[in-house]
Amino acid sequence: MAFLSGCAEAEFRAVQEGCAVSQSALSKVAAVLESASYIKVRKGYVGKRPRTWLRLSAAGRTALTDHLSALQAIAADAAAWGASVDSSVGD
Template identity: 55%
Template sequence: MTDPLHGAHPRHALDDVIHAPVRFSIVATLAAAEKAEFAFVRDTVEVSDSVLSRQMTTLEKAGYVVVKKGYVGKRPRTWLALTPAGRTAFAAHCQALRAIAGDGG
């Protein structure tokens, strides 16, 4: 018998942390690279610094993203990267979306 709270429908495999549109866009951007500069992600996702910063905090607390600070010359820079757990969660989330859309998974 299927547990009504954790049934067989693929929506149960969606990751609540990744599912929010801005966080999904951030994770998708980071999935395409080993790491990315904060400004690149901000501009790609089309959000403000504060919005990206808040969403990165959520992703970092979930263990999906690592934030590294450093310098290029004398200018401070922040780099963002998916952790292995973040890559796994993103792949599983995308698989669930494909299954919901009827494209297999």
């Protein structure tokens, strides 16, 4: 989802290479994200070759933003806790 957040739409292979995952792994993750309405999948052809494109849905962008915000809060809380423990070590 982070990869897709940087573009309007990406070809399946570009996502696969950019995320360094196997075709099988990306296919499974894409199916789960599509069923959760976090991504949209579009299939078509370039010439006679079949292609698949992925893009984040509005719900997917919101979910990613919320998830990243939660991770930042966890990291900030952990850093604050670590600083308080570090400052009490000398006591």
